[in-house]
Amino acid sequence: MTDLPKAYDPQAFESQISAEWESRKLFQAKANSTRPAFTISMPPPNATGQLHVGHAVMLALEDIMIRWRRMCGDEALWLPGTDHAAIATENVVLRQIQEQDGIADPRATLGRDEVLRRIAEYVESSRGTIRNQVKAMGSSCDWSRERYTMDPALNRCVNESFVRMYQDGLIYRGPRIVNWDPKLKTNVSDDEVDRKEVQSPFYTFQYGPFQIGTVRPETKFGDKYVVMHPDDARYAEYQHGDTFECEWITGRIMATVIKDEAIDPEFGTGVMTITPWHDHTDFEIAERHGLDKEAIIDFDGKLLPVAQEFAGMPIEEARPKIVEKLRQKGLLVEVDEKYTHAKAFNSRGGGAIEPQIREQWFIDVNRKVIPWKGEHRSLREILIDVVRSGDIQLVPDRFNATYFHWVENLRDWCISRQIWWGHRIPAYYREGQTEIGIQPPDGTGWGQDPDTLDTWFSSALWTWSTLVDPELAQDLSLPFEQILERSPDFRKFHPTQVMETGYDILFFWVARMILMTTYMIGEVPFQTVYLHGLVRTRDGRKMSKSDPTTAIDPLESIADYGADALRLALILGTGPGQDLRLYPEKLEACRRFANKIWNAGRYILMTIPPGTPITPPQEVRSELAQWLLHGLDQTVRNVQGSLSAYRLSEVIDALRGFFWGEFCDWYLEMDKKPERSPEDNQVLAYAYTTLLKVLHPYVPFVTEALWSQFGQPQMLAVSAWPEPQPQHAFPEAHARIGLVKEAISQIRALRDKANLGLDKKIAASLDSARHTALFEEHQDLIIRLARLSELEVRSTEPTPGNDALSAYFQEALARIDASAVDWSKEIETLQKRLKSETDFLEKSGRKLGNPGFLNKAPEAVVLELKDKVAQTQKTVEALRLQIQELEKLAG
């Protein structure tokens, strides 16, 4: 007997089990192991962050994969860590300082060192939070290897990468137009720019003989080029290079005509003036024609002296005044107040982007200097090659198209940021000299570049920078290649097997990891990229932290439903790359499944004597047990197949179906009998513990809790994944009992539908199915019932019975026999199908012209066709038999 409570209480087990996993060091991988490595680098959450539902998805998926591989005998390493999240973290702390200390501009007032100290302090104080939240999900990661993007060893990797790229001519510094955010006083990469539809007035001004349109009159002071499409017939009289004088905002100017194909003749008047300093397109036009560039707006978003009386004004203030001035000059032609366009914002903080030209550091993606598969290739070419060649596989593969499109349009990556929190650029300047190195140059008077690196630069190294030996990395005299060579973890665990992350950071991060790793290491960072979708609410809205009415807090869900239920709910009914909807009912359904596992375990522990072996039974005589074991092996094989193909949702469908529908509702009920043999008990113990094993990657807590009741020395988390047993192949028993099972279902339906006036007790006993002996005795009768209702009639004679249930079966059979079946119609249906099948057989020998086949490889077609023919032959035989029997019945 057992004193386990009737309902599973996750709270009572989860933290305790977590602690035991950790204290037994079950998840610490060994670099000197001879087992094959299976590595996942955990996408590092923000070090100061809180666990949100997106993290929960990531953790659930990765934990399933890693637990499965670990149980299969791989040396499984799931390496956790955190990211310094440059802009996000700096923002939070700066705002804190502003609010708490009343300092308006903390960077100016406190200085670099103090601000950095405050940020570091904040990071330190909030770092443990996310770690504990990750643990609460049941994540089986190796905390002894936890890393942080700002660790000294990772910092070394960052500097080494920068220096080597610089030496190879892949990193350069130059004045380029960047996405400047005047609010945060930094630039951001193209990928970090969000565009939002806004409505703003669209002005048309007279500009010499032309009319030009703009939403940004405040940038127009310096405009002295007017551009149109070379093929625009309306302006054919003007030649490229023509000049003319005209009245403009601050007086008369000399303007030059430029012809460029970037102009869309359909838009507005087909003519525009350009502001190369503050617009990407204009900058490119200016570059093409060697035009002058002039700054109009400063880095605070205020107008420069070129604007004369408007100098020093913020643009919002200046705009209406400039328009007014032009109106007074009679140059305002028209205003469209309803004009909408996509305005650029910084997605990392919300400021409106004001493009600016600045000296920035860039990674050149087009220089072909990298030795790769025997040639010199550019970063961009390598990015394409590794995916096209299959060295890296994207799951789902439809993201290939998106990926290639992105790479093909990739521009040089701007890696410098004007913020302080992050990896400082290892460039040093002195009187016009520049030195790049992992250490400051000798001599005095050197100053380091004030900028830091894009936060994705350091995370791009994540799969290997985390595996570098921290001690060795401290030794600056040691060449980097040697550090790698002598780092056991790196040698054992890189490249990693799976990178699992959200599709929304495929470009930000996944592509950058491929870029930096193929360059620095010469191998891919990972073999498979599994991309998960976004979590949405029941009605399909994005869950956002800022909107508490829509968001589901994973920590609350763990408290209310348990980590197991949350994990299930995040996997169920979803596929790679697909968004998933999460809502309370789903969590509740998953919690009930955990509870079902619990109660089945409770029953088994009550039923079997202590010490019952959980090893596979060798000789199984009971047909019922044969049915179970056969189905169990089928399920295990299915699960293995689905896991290998990353169809993680399919697995849980299959497992729930078998565990609940077959094992609990059918086998356990039929297995209830007064006298139990040791074989019965062993089958029960073996089947249940096997199911615990295959369920474990999904629901680690409840399965571990029950496993601990079976007196095994090892914890479930490190037990061996079950193997299908050859001696458990019982296809005949499986089919036969399957029929009995179906038949009983039909008898129950009959009972409910056409109440046969049966004794209430007998009728009810059909549900509890505690009449194993009777069912076994009357199998033939039951099967006949089943076949009748399936119209697969055999001439099996009913076995006479002498008790009430037997009489009941007889009665039911009589009813079916007497029921008015339209035999001719049934026969007709079957004949139709028979014809269709035989037609296929006739044609398949000569004709392969099925388009479905043509899309596949020839060998596959032949094999499939053979298979199909064999299958169809069987079907045809069965159909013929059925029709014969029916015709006999119909008389």
Added chain:
RNA sequence: GGGCAUGUAGCUCAGUGGGAGAGCGUUCGCCUCACACGCGAAAGGUCGAAGGUUCAAUCCCUUCCAUGCCCACCA
């Protein structure tokens, strides 16, 4: 403008070239000694629309409709 998805039961979603599925919800019957967080059963769908390929299409092809996402551009 370019690209990618999705459309199957009331809801959320699986699935397959040959007999339409699950969970939740609904209805009916059951406190049966693991579990009422449970058991048994039922109802409910022209598999978005129209064409095509095929002996056979929910599945493959084409077009259309609807919805969502990504990328680019918008002076």
